[in-house]
Amino acid sequence: MRFRQEVEKLLAQVEAGRVTTFGGLAEALGDARAAVPVFRLLRRNRPPGWHRVVRADGTLAFGEAASRLHEEGVEVRGGALRDFHRILFQDFRTDRPLDALRREQRVLASQVVLKDRFQEPDNVAGFDVSYRGDVAYAAAVGLDWETLEVREEIGLTTSVDFPYISTYLAYREFDPVAGCYARFEGPPALLLVDGNGTLHPNRFGVACHVGLKLDRPTIGVAKSLLMGRLDREILAPGEATPVRANGEVVGHAFRPGTGKPIYVSPGHRISDLTALRFVQHLCRTRIPEPLHLADRAARRIRRYHEG
DNA sequence: GCGACAG
DNA sequence: ATCTTGTCGC
Incomplete structure (x- = not known):
């Protein structure tokens, strides 16, 4: 819409x-x-x-x-x-177009696959979007899975006509993210998205949206908790605990070596525990390396276009 | 004043 | 997310 x-x-x-x-x-x-x-x-x-x-x-x-x-x-x-x-x-x-989008999320959520249907990835890509008003500056960074060395970097500028509304994030960010994805020379084996997957009221956050539409294994990583409750509220550095909503596990809170916890949930074609394990592998600092690099790249592109 | 829900 | 300087801390 x-x-x-x-x-x-x-x-x-x-x-x-x-x-x-x-x-x-x-x-x-x-x-x-x-x-x-x-x-x-x-x-x-x-x-x-x-x-x-x-x-x-x-x-x-x-x-x-x-x-x-x-x-x-x-x-x-x-x-x-x-x-x-x-x-x-x-x-x-x-x-009521927003209500239609909410219903669409519920339908698409039933198509999400939460099983590990892939080999160990040999590369991974992180996606992020920075904004100036209605202009979106999207970036994607592809890394080698073992060394975390940068293999490919994509930047894209486009205008968006959908504001940030909690739980509707995908309708703002999907097009810029998909545009970046399409420009990779070799399609990434695993996608990391800034935001939730199943940790969402309709079990269909932006990471599910991206993963399902692009048909790739995808993980969502959020820096704050959208909904649900932690099994254990206090986490020691390096510790993780399930996030539940209505009794079901919708993701995990993970406290990296430093700072507040991050919230990891499967987007598509991956299980919650594998998503957590992969994110732990990718965390050099609080934010998984692919997302950290994509975030910096998106801001750099925005600042460049601003002058 | 409280509650305040990703980016 | 963005608006924004110096400041605090690992």
């Missing part, structure tokens, strides 16, 4: 003299958590009708909207709407 286009479709339904809220638009998109992304989009792009969007308490988020609203016969006093509840538009016609 194109986020901006979907918001504009909804905004076109709010006639002059009426208003909606950031949360109202988000709910019409299919997920109330999109309220802040909607706010950011309107602040940046000001599509037609932007001035008719206010906060949930009826106050203006954009002061400049006051004069436009006044022209439409809407009374504004001290930054708040006079007859907020009377002019609040609530009858959006919508197919």
